[in-house]
Amino acid sequence: MLTIPLEYGFLVAGILFLIGVLGLLVRRNLLFVLLSLEIMFNAVGLAFVVAGASWQQPDGQVMFLFILAMAAAEVAIGLALALQLYKITRSLDVDSASQMRG
Amino acid sequence: MNVMFVLASAVAVLATVMVVTRTNVIHALLYFIVSLMAVALIFYLLGAPFVAALEIIIYAGAIMVLFVFAVMMLNPKVDQDRRGSEWARPAAWAGPAVLTFILGVELLFAVYWYGSGPAGVTEVSARQVGMSLYGPYLLGAEMVSMILLAGLVTAYHLGRQPRMINREGGSD
Numbered sequence: 426m427l428t429i430p431l432e433y434g435f436l437v438a439g440i441l442f443l444i445g446v447l448g449l450l451v452r453r454n455l456l457f458v459l460l461s462l463e464i465m466f467n468a469v470g471l472a473f474v475v476a477g478a479s480w481q482q483p484d485g486q487v488m489f490l491f492i493l494a495m496a497a498a499e500v501a502i503g504l505a506l507a508l509q510l511y512k513i514t515r516s517l518d519v520d521s522a523s524q525m526r527g
Numbered sequence: 528m529n530v531m532f533v534l535a536s537a538v539a540v541l542a543t544v545m546v547v548t549r550t551n552v553i554h555a556l557l558y559f560i561v562s563l564m565a566v567a568l569i570f571y572l573l574g575a576p577f578v579a580a581l582e583i584i585i586y587a588g589a590i591m592v593l594f595v596f597a598v599m600m601l602n603p604k605v606d607q608d609r610r611g612s613e614w615a616r617p618a619a620w621a622g623p624a625v626l627t628f629i630l631g632v633e634l635l636f637a638v639y640w641y642g643s644g645p646a647g648v649t650e651v652s653a654r655q656v657g658m659s660l661y662g663p664y665l666l667g668a669e670m671v672s673m674i675l676l677a678g679l680v681t682a683y684h685l686g687r688q689p690r691m692i693n694r695e696g697g698s699d
Contacts, residue, residue: 429532429573437536437569441543441562448547456552456597460559463590464543470578471566478573481649483659486578487667490660493585494671498678500590504597505685511601 434475441468455510455517459503466496531633532572538626539565545622552598556591557623563587564630571637577653 445464452458470489477485507517514521542562549555563586570579660668 429529433532433536434569434573437539440540441566444540444543444547452547454552456594456601457547457555460546460555460594463559463586464546464562467563467566467586471569474570474573474575474578478575478648478651481574481651483651483655486575486651486656487660487664489578490581490656491667491671493581494675497585497590498674500593501678501682502685504593505682507597508600509685517601 429475431475431479434479435472438468438472438475441465441471453518453520455503455507455519458519459500459507462503463496463500466492466499531637532569534629534633535565535568535572538562538629539569542623542626551619552594554619556594556598557620558626560587560591561623561626561630563591564627568630568634568637571634572648574648574650576650577656 442465445461445468448461448464449458452461470492473485473488473492475485477483477488510519510522511517539562542558542565545558546555546562549558563582567579567582567587570576570582
């Protein structure tokens with residue numbers, strides 16, 4: 426039996442996810458936006474592993490592996506886009522990309 | 528057990544708050560690595576040592592290195608001497624060092640006190656995860672491999688240098 430209650434794990438995951446959402450809304454630097462996305466991915470993965478550990482099934486860990494691979498692909502594309510944005514606008518402010526003219 | 532969970536959670540939340548509030552990207556990355564290590568410790572306490580290792584290896588190892596490379600390619604115009612002396616200040620690394628020290632003490636305590644795994648927690652081993660991943664979740668694993676391939680191709684396409692059009696007769 427799990428000695429950590431399920432609600433505590435979900436609470437921590439929720440707090441981490443909330444911090445990620447707030448960072449995503451507040452920060453304008455594209456690298457910090459990507460970091461906030463990583464925080465949210467990590468929080469969701471934590472929730473999956475907590476749930477999987479609660480039922481002692483490997484499914485939560487499998488889902489965490491999927492999230493891990495998706496986060497890796499996402500951050501690779503996001504950083505390539507950040508390089509492109511900096512090359513075009515000479516700035517990492519995401520608001521500078523509000524005019525998309527190709 | 529519960530005390531260690533609460534302590535690791537507090538370190539994770541504190542480090543994550545510091546990530547979002549930093550102005551320097553490298554400092555934020557340092558705190559985020561601390562946060563990832565705290566979450567990995569939570570995984571270990573929950574009886575999931577396989578994903579705890581993957582969290583360190585892939586997240587804190589590979590993905591954070593990607594961020595560091597991006598910062599290296601993006602951060603051009605900072606005075607070298609000033610930057611060097613600024614980064615050597617204890618204020619830049621004291622916070623992550625203290626948090627990592629807490630995590631390290633906790634991990635040593637967990638390993639030496641509980642032995643191979645935490646007491647009272649049934650461990651879901653890497654063998655079970657592998658059997659499940661390549662059994663019922665085989666289709667999902669294949670789709671993830673497709674996503675990784677698509678991410679690789681897209682990152683290569685976006686990251687390459689643009690072609691020099693009309694430079695030499697326009698044939699390129």
